[in-house]
Structures are given as C-alpha cells and as structure tokens.
Amino acid sequence: MANYRMTIQYDGTRYSGWQSQHATDATIQGKLETVLTRMTGQQVDVIGSGRTDAGVHAIGQVANFHLKQPRNTGELLDGLNRYLPEDIAVSSLTEVDERFHSRYQAVCKTYRYRIHTGEVPDVFARRYVYDYRIPLDVERMREAAGLLLGEHDFKSFCGNTRMKKSTVRTLYEIRVEEHESEIDLFFTGNGFLQNMVRILTGTLIEVGDGRREPGSMTDVLARRDRQAAGYTAPALGLALLSVEYEGDGQNTMEQA
Missing domain, CATH: 3.30.70.580 (Pseudouridine synthase I, catalytic domain, N-terminal subdomain)
Structure with missing residues (x-):
C-alpha cells in the first residue's frame, strides 16, 4: 500500500x-x-x-x-x-x-482567531473575521491567556459536555496580536477539544471587554464545568494554520 x-x-x-x-x-x-x-x-x-x-x-x-x-x-x-x-x-x-x-502522530497544532474591532465592517473579510465592535483591552486578555498556558484539564472549555475521554491538554502558546482594526489570537497546543479554541476565544473576549477578570481563569479551569467559561465565539473567525509532526521533512519519499 x-x-x-x-x-x-x-x-x-x-x-x-x-x-x-x-x-x-x-x-x-x-x-x-x-x-x-x-x-x-x-x-x-x-x-x-x-x-x-x-x-x-x-x-x-x-x-x-x-x-x-x-x-x-x-x-x-x-x-x-x-x-x-x-x-x-x-x-x-x-x-x-x-x-x-x-x-x-500530530504533535502540535496552531489555530488563529481573527476579531475585527473597527467601527466599519470589512466587507471583503466578512467570511473570515468576527465583527466585534466593542473595544477590547489587549493587556487584560494577555494576562488571562498566560494563566491558561501549560497542561490543564480543559473540561470547562469543551463543547461536548458528555465527553468521557481525558480532557487534559497542553497549551504551549496563546499569542494576542493587535492591529489597527483587528485583534488576532494564536493558539498552539498538543491537541484541542471540541469547540475549545472558540470557547477560549469567547472567554478572552469577555476578559477584554470587562465582563471577567483576568485572574478568574484559574477558577474557570478548576471548576471543570462548561458553564464556568465564556461563550463560544462564531466559527467564521477561526482557521487551522498548521499541524506539526516529529521528524517533519525527514519522512518524505517523493516531493510533488
């Protein structure tokens, strides 16, 4: 074969x-x-x-x-x-x-979530960004993101409330980039649960607009309850950027 x-x-x-x-x-x-x-x-x-x-x-x-x-x-x-x-x-x-x-055999995945923050919608990007016109405090979002890094039980951030398998995952990086009319969130981890990135995004947005405190992430993780985390951000802003494997570049037999 x-x-x-x-x-x-x-x-x-x-x-x-x-x-x-x-x-x-x-x-x-x-x-x-x-x-x-x-x-x-x-x-x-x-x-x-x-x-x-x-x-x-x-x-x-x-x-x-x-x-x-x-x-x-x-x-x-x-x-x-x-x-x-x-x-x-x-x-x-x-x-x-x-x-x-x-x-x-996947060892690492990176997702990006795009949030449009400008007052005027971007017509040509409407399929790929979440149009969120409320100001977001990026520094608060970065502080909260730091508490989510590492190996944790992310059950609170899982869309499948009947999940029977392990909900422990490791987040290596959450990067928050601010541009003129857009905030981009990058999530890199060893694996992601159902809706996990979108729930993480919704939770960080609630921190950014003042509905939650950055330090509350510790309690959200500890409760292991979907109701403890924020809302599920819309799908359209999310894209899978890359998947990495051990030995990448070494297992190729023939390059197209």
Missing part, C-alpha cells in the same frame, strides 16, 4: 465541517474522498489530523490516504486541484512511510 500525505486549505463557509456525514455531502473530507475515488478507481478513505467544525477554515490542514498501487504525486496533486470545488485546494502532496498517520 502506498501512503500519501497532503496539506489542504479550504474556506469552510459553506461546509458542514471536515468529517464526512451521511446526511450531507457538504463536508471537506467527503469532497476529497469523492474526487480521489473517481481519479483512482478505488474507494479512498481520507484521514484528517482533526475535525474542524462547520464554518471553520484551514490554511494548513494535514491528511493522509492509502492507495493499493503507487501513483505519481504530481498527477495526483494536479487532478485534485482540477476537480475539487474552488473553495478547497491541496497545497502539497507527498508519498510518505506507510505507518504515517495524520491524526495519531
């Missing part, structure tokens, strides 16, 4: 998330599998590094798939970008070791 790794970018606006669903064909995974199956003449299962929610975008989603017989990576890449919808593109495709698994 030949194993292929690809990096994918997509505008998630009109999709019901990454994961294939029986009720709809409007998913990123579903579109990729349909095109690959038609191109290769065999049923292809695409494994993503993680599931992005409906409306969430990606610049550096990583996925892998297996084929019974090796195929030219350049031809696969060209075919995918020819037949995929215009809001999905494969930016790179390489043949990798058969044991590579995009989800289980």
Whole structure:
C-alpha cells in the first residue's frame, strides 16, 4: 500500500465541517474522498489530523490516504486541484512511510482567531473575521491567556459536555496580536477539544471587554464545568494554520 500525505486549505463557509456525514455531502473530507475515488478507481478513505467544525477554515490542514498501487504525486496533486470545488485546494502532496498517520502522530497544532474591532465592517473579510465592535483591552486578555498556558484539564472549555475521554491538554502558546482594526489570537497546543479554541476565544473576549477578570481563569479551569467559561465565539473567525509532526521533512519519499 502506498501512503500519501497532503496539506489542504479550504474556506469552510459553506461546509458542514471536515468529517464526512451521511446526511450531507457538504463536508471537506467527503469532497476529497469523492474526487480521489473517481481519479483512482478505488474507494479512498481520507484521514484528517482533526475535525474542524462547520464554518471553520484551514490554511494548513494535514491528511493522509492509502492507495493499493503507487501513483505519481504530481498527477495526483494536479487532478485534485482540477476537480475539487474552488473553495478547497491541496497545497502539497507527498508519498510518505506507510505507518504515517495524520491524526495519531500530530504533535502540535496552531489555530488563529481573527476579531475585527473597527467601527466599519470589512466587507471583503466578512467570511473570515468576527465583527466585534466593542473595544477590547489587549493587556487584560494577555494576562488571562498566560494563566491558561501549560497542561490543564480543559473540561470547562469543551463543547461536548458528555465527553468521557481525558480532557487534559497542553497549551504551549496563546499569542494576542493587535492591529489597527483587528485583534488576532494564536493558539498552539498538543491537541484541542471540541469547540475549545472558540470557547477560549469567547472567554478572552469577555476578559477584554470587562465582563471577567483576568485572574478568574484559574477558577474557570478548576471548576471543570462548561458553564464556568465564556461563550463560544462564531466559527467564521477561526482557521487551522498548521499541524506539526516529529521528524517533519525527514519522512518524505517523493516531493510533488
């Protein structure tokens, strides 16, 4: 079996998330599998590094798939970008070791959340930013973010209140960047729970607009209760920027 790794970018606006669903064909995974199956003449299962929610975008989603017989990576890449919808593109495709698994072997992910703070909406960015016109105190947000770093039980920041698996994760960095009419939040960690980045964002916004104190993050973590954290920020401002793996750059067999 030949194993292929690809990096994918997509505008998630009109999709019901990454994961294939029986009720709809409007998913990123579903579109990729349909095109690959038609191109290769065999049923292809695409494994993503993680599931992005409906409306969430990606610049550096990583996925892998297996084929019974090796195929030219350049031809696969060209075919995918020819037949995929215009809001999905494969930016790179390489043949990798058969044991590579995009989800289980991921060691680090980075997400970005964009908050538009200008008085006038940005019409051309409306699908990719959360239009929030209330002033936000960036220094308060940075103070709160610092208390969330490290290994914690993030159950309070999990959208699945019936989660039975471990909700312990490690956040390596939360970076808050302020621009003229936009605040960008960057989250880097070893993994993220359902809606976790959007709930973290909503909570930090509540700190920034004065509804919460920065120091309250310690109590929010300790309570392990979804009701203790802030609201879930809208999906449209969120994008998966990158997924990292141990030995990146060393397991590639053929570069497209």
